Amino acid sequence: MFSVVSDEVTMPGGGVAVRDYLRHVGAVGVVAIDDADRVVLVRQYRHPVGRRLWELPAGLIDVVGEDLPAAARRELAEEADLTAGRMDLLIDLHTSPGCSNEMIRIFVARDLAPVPVDQRHARHDEEADMQVRLVELDDAVGMVFAGEITNAAAVAGLLAAARARAGGWAALRPATAPVIR
Template sequence: MEQKDQKLMYRCKIFDVWEDEILLPGGKAITQARIDHKPTVAVVAINDNRELILIKQYRNAVKKTLWEIPAGTVDSLQEAPAVCAQRELAEETGFKAGKLTPLYEGYLLPGYCNEYMYFFLAEDLFPEPLPPDEDEFIELQPVSKTQANHLLQNGDIIDIKTALGIILADRHIKDGI
């Protein structure tokens, strides 16, 4: 397939929406929309009590308050994902990690979006708060592994990055979370 043309339809702080004209192998041209998204990070933070630090925040796109792990957008191409992970952790929880371990990385919705997410495990937490983003109103909630599994099984955690992050962290840690 070959891209013949592209048109910027919308631009905002973290993504652009494009409409592309694609030439198929048979010669037919089609139009497809795509979202060009900045890279993102997600952080599974474990405190000294071996609890996951979850956050609850309202998400306008789904009109619900969700259980999530700390996450956010890489500010610039110069900001390394690990630096972004520490910043987001500090902004959303008031902690930084003494030990930050990469767990996984990949595309979230490659059918129409190029958002690439880096997952990290944060351990050996120490207080170092940063001011939250002006649009963030976050409630912190440390939960045990049992509580986290209960939230997953009952459908209380409906954010895919959070579910995947918890599963990745649990598999990474020898004795589990």
């Protein structure tokens, strides 16, 4: 998932300093919104913070050769048992650029349909007892401001989705838009 890297960096004043950071494989997340304006939230245990968090369906870019929209569709199916008839790019987010190069690309998925029962992903490990809930987008935004949703990708994705919806979804980019480096 990540490795710790030490680089020697030339500072603006000419000196050199060692900077340690986490090199991350990258991730995708999905704001899946249904026809009733509800978003899919998943709740799972996160050991580093010692509690369960409300999050978006999301996961690592860990399948060789898989493009980002396909990874997002896979994570939506695995974590929420849903497919999307429409997938657009919502935002790109550097989660903690002071200590990691991790970037998560967050998509908005619409025209949702259930994955057939016989084709659903078997959940293991931290996903084994994952809760999946549909929450009205405005209520999910309220959960952000109430401190009930603290996962950075979920906070950013939900706020961005609310703003994009208010603009009639006109600001969305194609799911295949290139990553800006």
